[in-house]
Structure formats: C-alpha cells, structure tokens
Amino acid sequence: MKKILSLAIIFCCVLAVPVVAAMKSNPANDNANQNNKSDLFRPIHATDIKIAKKEIPSLDIIKEMKSRTETPPGQDKKKKPSVEENAATGILGDALNENANKYAVIIGICDYPVADAYLCWADGDSLNMYQALINSGYNSDNIYMYRDTVPNHPEITDGPATFINIKNAVFDIRDNRGLKEADEVVFFFSGHGGSINDISGDEADGKDEALVVHDGNNITGISDDMLKDWFSNFATSRIIFIFDTCLAGGMNDLADEDPSDNGRVVVMATAEDKSAYVYSRGIVGVEEGEGVFSHFFVNEGILQGWADKYYEDGNHYGQVVIEEAFDYAKQNIPTRLKRRQTPVISDMFTNDLLLGYYLPVS
Numbered sequence: 001m002k003k004i005l006s007l008a009i010i011f012c013c014v015l016a017v018p019v020v021a022a023m024k025s026n027p028a029n030d031n032a033n034q035n036n037k038s039d040l041f042r043p044i045h046a047t048d049i050k051i052a053k054k055e056i057p058s059l060d061i062i063k064e065m066k067s068r069t070e071t072p073p074g075q076d077k078k079k080k081p082s083v084e085e086n087a088a089t090g091i092l093g094d095a096l097n098e099n100a101n102k103y104a105v106i107i108g109i110c111d112y113p114v115a116d117a118y119l120c121w122a123d124g125d126s127l128n129m130y131q132a133l134i135n136s137g138y139n140s141d142n143i144y145m146y147r148d149t150v151p152n153h154p155e156i157t158d159g160p161a162t163f164i165n166i167k168n169a170v171f172d173i174r175d176n177r178g179l180k181e182a183d184e185v186v187f188f189f190s191g192h193g194g195s196i197n198d199i200s201g202d203e204a205d206g207k208d209e210a211l212v213v214h215d216g217n218n219i220t221g222i223s224d225d226m227l228k229d230w231f232s233n234f235a236t237s238r239i240i241f242i243f244d245t246c247l248a249g250g251m252n253d254l255a256d257e258d259p260s261d262n263g264r265v266v267v268m269a270t271a272e273d274k275s276a277y278v279y280s281r282g283i284v285g286v287e288e289g290e291g292v293f294s295h296f297f298v299n300e301g302i303l304q305g306w307a308d309k310y311y312e313d314g315n316h317y318g319q320v321v322i323e324e325a326f327d328y329a330k331q332n333i334p335t336r337l338k339r340r341q342t343p344v345i346s347d348m349f350t351n352d353l354l355l356g357y358y359l360p361v362s
C-alpha cells in the first residue's frame, strides 16, 4: 500500500482509477487475449451474475455476539479441542525463510455502485486484515489494498475494488515482484458473493461462484475459474486465500491439488450453497462494518489474539496460526446462524501456518 492516494477521496473514483493504474504496472492486456481463454480476463457482465448478498442477523443475535466475553489470550490453553474436529494440529509447520518476501491483496467492499447492494458504511474487514498483516511483519509496499470508492481511512487504500485493479495486482505479484518459491502470498476478500452459469463443466452444481466487484459504474464479478487461472504458475504454493462472502465454499476450486508440497490454505466463510452474515453494518465514527466470519477470524481471532488458546506450549504465545483462527471463528458463529453459515477450510499446508501476531514481533 503506497500512500500517494491520500488525496484521491477528494476527487473520488474518477481520479483514483487512473492514479492506481499508473502506480502499479499493468502486465495483463485485455485486448491481447484473443484465444479461448480470453473470458478469464474479462469482467463478467452484470446481468449474468446472480448476487448472493450478505445477510443481516436479527438484532438480538447481533446483541448476543457483541455481549460475548472471551478468555484473554494465553489464559485458556488447556481447552484445546480434539484434533479431529479442528483444522489446527497444534504443531507449527515450516517457518518462512529469512529471505522470503510476503505479498498480499486485500479487498473489502461495501459501497457497490448499485443502491440495493450497499452492504454497510465501512469496509472494516479490510482494515483489520491490513493491520493483522502489518503486525506480522508485512511491508505496506507489498500490500495491495482495494476498498470502497469513498473509504473511511482513505490513507489506507490503493483505489477502489474494481475488476481491473484486482486483476492487475495479482499479475503484478506473480510476474513483476521477483516472486520466489519461499515467498508467502495472502489474498483476502470481504464483500458480496455471487454465481454464474458454469460453462466449463467443472462444477457439480452447474454454477461457478464469483466475487462480486465493480467497474466504477456497474457490478461485475471475478469467477472461481478466473482466480484459479490467475493464480496458476505462481512461483510459491504458500498462498492463503480468505473469502468472506456468501457461497464462499465454491472457491474450493483454488485448493492446492498437490498433496506432496506445503501447499495452499483456502479459508471460506461459509459453504458453497450457504449465506454469510454481517456482524456490524458500521456506524459513522462509532464502529467499522464487519462480516461475522471476518470479525471472529481476523479481529478477535488474530488482532486481539483470542484464537491463541489451543496450545499448551508457551513458545507459541503471541502468535496465531491460520488454522486456529479458523477454528475460533467456526466455533464462535452464533448457534442460530450456524444452520445458514458454515465455515469451510481446504488446508494443504502441512501442520499449522503461522500468520498472525498480536504481540509485537521481537
């Protein structure tokens, strides 16, 4: 995230889009792909997407979530749940090499350019994820932030969450940053999900799932087939995908197919045919908008360290592995929402992947 866009809010998206295009290189050319894969590089037409909007829980469920109290980090380590039920094994997997670089694309959208898709006032999930990665040593120059067109905290954005910005960021990391096998990449998305008719025949339910984004004027989408293609030929398999959308489970197309390596982790807020809920719609000056899953996974689980309670080994204190953040989020979804929101993980990383620090990195 580079700070040159701090003035963009004044001029709104009209200025923000060209600035971002100039700031980051643009290796993918929309017009150059005239082969049969060209559809993987073109935005989905708005009328082809069926949007699955995040749902708002009833007031008493929101109250229940907000009145919960949790044991502070490090004080509940004997309550490690059985391994069979959880993603975390309690054993740290391979650490990042000292020479490794870490890159991330973080997307949070609330202000979709169609009135009835408006999600909340603020895209707080993206800010929380940004802070979580900064805390764990990510360099802000290696984080590509795409958020609301008129975001809160406008100093923390590289521009609006448009199809072209997101696509260019993925290809920039893949092709222009000297990505190595040892490097780590995070792709985080919080917003609406959607589906389109599957024409490639790889979906049992006949539907491709999509992340709903926009082009400045209209809704468009990034399908699972597109993301799978964009993330092919990456130099590293240490890639963590986090999707907080309805139908997120359909993004399992991105799972690592090679069980022999320390591979990808795909964290999905809910199943392929299910909803995702909003935790907070955001109140100006009071609270940021958040998704239920991201609230527990990123905010409480990692940033506040509440997920760090499964290990009895004190050496792990201050650190949260992605698997325990997932377990924490899954456990804390309110019972009354669990019928409709069921988090899913595809974890091909051997043992546990250390991602978050809620105490300063020493």
Ligand SMILES: [Ca+2]
Pocket: 198, 199, 200, 201, 202, 203, 208, 225
């Ligand atoms: Ca497909």
Ligand SMILES: [Ca+2]
Pocket: 203, 204, 205, 206, 207, 208, 209, 250, 272
């Ligand atoms: Ca599907």
Ligand SMILES: [Ca+2]
Pocket: 203, 207, 208, 209, 224, 249, 250, 251, 252, 253
């Ligand atoms: Ca799918």
Ligand SMILES: [Ca+2]
Pocket: 323, 347, 348, 349, 350, 351, 352, 353
């Ligand atoms: Ca694992």
